[in-house]
Amino acid sequence: MTDGVDVMDTGLGWRLLKVPWETHQAALLAIRFEVFVEGQDVPLDEEVDGLDPDCVHVLVLTDDGEPVATGRLLPDAHIGRMAVRAPWRGKGLGGAVLEALVRVAGARGDDTVVLAAQTHAIPFYARHGFRVYGPVFDDAGIDHRWMDRAASPG
Numbered sequence: 001m002t003d004g005v006d007v008m009d010t011g012l013g014w015r016l017l018k019v020p021w022e023t024h025q026a027a028l029l030a031i032r033f034e035v036f037v038e039g040q041d042v043p044l045d046e047e048v049d050g051l052d053p054d055c056v057h058v059l060v061l062t063d064d065g066e067p068v069a070t071g072r073l074l075p076d077a078h079i080g081r082m083a084v085r086a087p088w089r090g091k092g093l094g095g096a097v098l099e100a101l102v103r104v105a106g107a108r109g110d111d112t113v114v115l116a117a118q119t120h121a122i123p124f125y126a127r128h129g130f131r132v133y134g135p136v137f138d139d140a141g142i143d144h145r146w147m148d149r150a151a152s153p154g
Contacts, residue, residue, distance in 0.1 A: 014068065014088075016096050018104065019059045021052050027067035028057055035083035042140040058100045060084075060093050071097040077110040077151065098128055099152070106151035113151050116144040 021028070029048070036042040051074060060069035069084040079101050084094045105113045116139060117125050122132060130147040137144055 012091070014060050014062050014091075014093060016058055016060050016069075016093075016100055018100070019057050021055065021057055024057065024059055025052065027059060027061075028052070028070050028072075031067055031070045031083050031085060032081055034085060036081075036140075039086070040140075040142060042142075046140050056101070056104050058097050058104075060088075060097060069093040069097055071101050073101045073104055073113075077105050077113045079105075079113050079115040082115075094124065095128060098125070102128075102149070102152050106153040110151045112148050114146060114148045117147045119143045119145060122147070 019028075032047055033044075036047050037044050052072065055072040055074050057072050058070065059067055061067055068088040071079060071082040073079055079098065082094060082097060084097075102113055115125065115130065116137075117130070117132075119136060122145060125147050126132070129149045131149065132145050132147050134146040
């Protein structure tokens with residue numbers, strides 16, 4: 001695989017792909033809109049922040065092509081916009097998205113990746129080797145904490 005991940009076919013009813021923003025923005029935004037804007041009342045203008053064209057995006061599709069999970073990696077090694085549609089949570093998709101983005105960061109030479117975790121999600125990220133630092137802060141009306149970990153080589 002180049003850049004850490006291109007396609008991961010799990011055999012579990014879904015596959016993970018690294019996708020360009022230009023051709024997949026509708027699918028990526030549909031997931032994020034459902035999870036963040038509708039599900040968590042994040043203002044649309046905060047969710048769509050103009051940074052997406054410069055990011056690496058991963059997308060999880062069901063075997064029948066339904067987009068169900070996503071995440072992005074910014075040029076500064078910040079992982080964000082991790083989102084899994086509710087019916088697909090608890091099936092390993094979030095962990096696959098996270099690990100794929102960490103591998104992409106490592107493959108491009110980033111030493112460390114960082115993310116702003118919603119406080120309820122800290123245990124999930126901790127299971128993937130992330131450590132908490134800094135105080136709780138508000139982002140879009142939701143409590144977050146910074147977390148980081150070493151990037152994995154692709």
